[in-house]
Amino acid sequence: MASQLTFTGFAWKNLWRRRLRTLLTLCGISMAIGAFVALVGFSRSFEGEWMRLYSSSGTDIAVVEKNFLNSSLDESLIVKLRAVPVVEQAAPMIFNLMDLTPEVNAIAFGWLDDTYEFNSLTFESGGRFHNNKPEVILGALLAKNLDKKVGDALTIQGSTFTVVGIFHGGTALEAGAVILPLDQMQLLTSMQGKVSGFHVRLRPAPAGEAADHYLKRAQAEIEAALPGLNAQLASDRASNNQFVDLAHAVAWGTSAIALAMGILGIANTMAMSVFERTREIGILRAIGWKAGRVMLLIEVEAAVLGVAGGVLGIGVGWGALQLLSYVPKTNVLVHTSLTPSHLLQAMVISLLSGLVAGAYPAWRGSHLSPVEALRHD
Amino acid sequence: MTENPTAPQLEVRSLRKSYDDGRIEALRGVDLSIEAADYIAISGASGSGKSTLLQLLGGLDVPTSGQVLFKGQPLDQIGLDDYRARQLGFIFQAFHLIPTLRAIENVQVPMLATGVDAATRSQRAEALLVEMGLQHRLNQFPNELSAGERQRVAIARALANNPSILLADEPTGNLDSVNSAHVMDLLRGIQKDRGMTLVIVTHENDIAHAAPRHIRIRDGRIES
Incomplete structure (x- = not known):
């Protein structure tokens, strides 16, 4: 041939x-x-994953300072935020990145025990933590990395916590996260009375108002109620935060x-x-x-x-x-x-x-x- | 520009070629006329300008002054690439086959430039190699062929696009006497059977004298 x-x-x-x-x-x-x-x-x-983090929990808007990495807001602002008519729920939160062991990093969240953001989590064992108690819940991946199960002790920056729940999150970021009561997180990070920001779930848009228009109006109303802060759409927050x-x-x-x-x-x-x-x-x-x-x-x-x-x-x-x-x-x-x-x-x-x-x-x-x-x- | 049917196939007018800012004059005013189906040998000593003349005839180089015309058209006014691809077949002393290609692939290379379809390329290359007596060497690489076989592959390659002119620069220079005679027989046969123009540059007297027309070049000028 x-x-x-x-x-x-x-x-x-x-x-x-x-x-x-x-x-x-x-x-x-x-x-x-x-x-x-x-x-x-x-x-x-x-x-x-950031985008999914917001969408899976139903967060529409994040209220933060301009500088995300060092965002530190007065926790008491939650009262003013909840008073804004368009706000259905508002959750204070602290976000941090922690070395739990020399080999394992984790994203750490501080939440209130009644935050709506728990809705996106499914517990494979145990359940929610309680405010003011040294308790944590772990994402399934993190629990596997740390070889922890419900009832085990976990030391974070010198403080001992009890693992009370292991969950599957709506996102991979949550799967590798540790979530603590907000007050415990404030102690660990020396942020007593402070939070990284607020996650906001809006009331449904009134009939006849376009979603985009409603979101912009909600942003404006929140920023008017909390002068000097940014009310960012979740999608913008996901793509424009400084980590990303x-x-x-x-x-x-x-x-x-x-x-x-x-x-x-x-x-x-x-x-x-x-x-x-x-x-x-x-x-x-x-x-x-x-x-x-x-x-x-x-x-x-x-x-x-x-x-x-x-x-x-x-x-x-x-x-x-x-x-x-x-x-x-x-x-x-x-x-x-x-x-x-x-x-x-x-x-x-x-x-x-x-x-x-x-x-x-x-x-x-x-x-x-x-x-x-x-x-x- | 159109071809002039009465014009010689190749014509050279007052051709000069110098190098090194004019310090070296390879050709000093050459006039030459070559008719279709001519068989011409050009001989001369080393450095006499015979290879330069062949290169200018083949459009490989441009003259310092003067003109080369193909059927009455100056080469600088027709596409040199098309001229070389469709009208000329080059045969070199050193064969110049592409070492990574098999014999049959080497023959197909010129046809890649002229839009011949793949099946025709392959069939034509095979037929040419068979014509050269290389039917058993189609798939050999150049380094697996003897010198004589390599030159026959090179001749097949030169014929790939069915040119009207064959230009051969010392085609037997690297061959022994048996292969030399074989290659010259092939070239003469091709020239005669196909009615092609054959221009051979050689320093071998017997090859030069065997051509119907023999031109001697000395110091850049045609001597006879």
Whole structure:
């Protein structure tokens, strides 16, 4: 059976002639794409979990200071908040990130024992804590990480608590969370009389008023009642809080650096390849290949590297997320769900990386003089 | 621009080519006319300018002054790439096969530039290699072929797009006498059977004298 040569087959053969170099280049770009898939996937998943955290509990609005990380409000403001006509329920809360053991981090919430936010939790054992008692409830994942069950003692920052409930939350963030009575959390965090913010569930919108309009009106009314504070929509809060912003910034920043390294790797490989094949490019030009076709050949080679690196990189990224989801230090924050749009974005970025990296070598190769190229040793 | 049916197939007018800012003059005013189906040998000493003339005839390089015309049209006014792809077949002393491609794939490379469909590419390449007596070597890589076989693959490649002109630069320069004779027999047969124009640059007198028309170049000028 005689071989049939295709344009892409020719490009592949050119890449495959230097297998080790091609494989090393693939490793480089796949690591870069893997970093993108893992980090950006994580940060998006993190944002999504925040969104679900609000939606599963039925929170419509979060009332906070402008600076989320250091938000500290007077707990007594709850009285004014509850008096706003559109507010059906308002729950004071403290949010923190704690090292429960040297190996285990956890998101920690301080709630009142009658908050509506309990509605989103399903207890697999035990039940709610009580205000003013050293009791905690644990997300199922955290309980597993800590090897705790109902009735066990848990020491948090030198204070001992009794585990009174283990729950499944509506979100992965809650699954890895510890929730304490608000007063106990205030003691632990030296925030007596203070809270991080208030979660608000609104009354149903009046008939005839559009949901968007109602939410904006509710925001305005709450901010008027509590001057100087922000009443943020839950969806805005999920995507704009500083934890999510930080996660996005770190993810994109690290990915950008990794991608730059990957692009340089492909560019180096393609430049070396073009240099080594100078005479062959001269032959192609001599037998009638147009400069554009030579350029296309080299760009296709670079694109193949990019796309193959992308496919491998998605595997690397998925593997990294899997690994992190098993490590107790990170599994409360890391989830392995990768959306099709994220994978498509990874493939587009890897393809563009290849094309960008191949652009100069392709231009250089296509502009070689056939005579000079044929003389090249 | 249109072809002139009465014009020579290839014509060279006052062709000059210099390098190194004019310090080296490879061709110093060459005039030459080549008719369709001519068989011409160009000989001369090393550095005489014969390979430069072939490169200019083949549109691989541009002259410093003067013109090369194909059927009355100056090469600089017709697409050089199309001219090389469709009208010319190049044969080089060093074969210049692509090492990563099998013999049959090497023959298909020129057809990638001319839009020949995949099945036709493969069939035509196979037929050409069979014509070259290489039916048993279709799937060998160049490094698995003898020098004579490599040059026959290169000839098949030069014929891939059914050109009207074959330009051969020292086609037997890397071959022993047996293979040299075989390759020259093939080229003469192809030229005769297909009515192609064959221009051979050679420094071997017996090959030069065997051509119906023999041009000697000395110091960048046609001597005879």
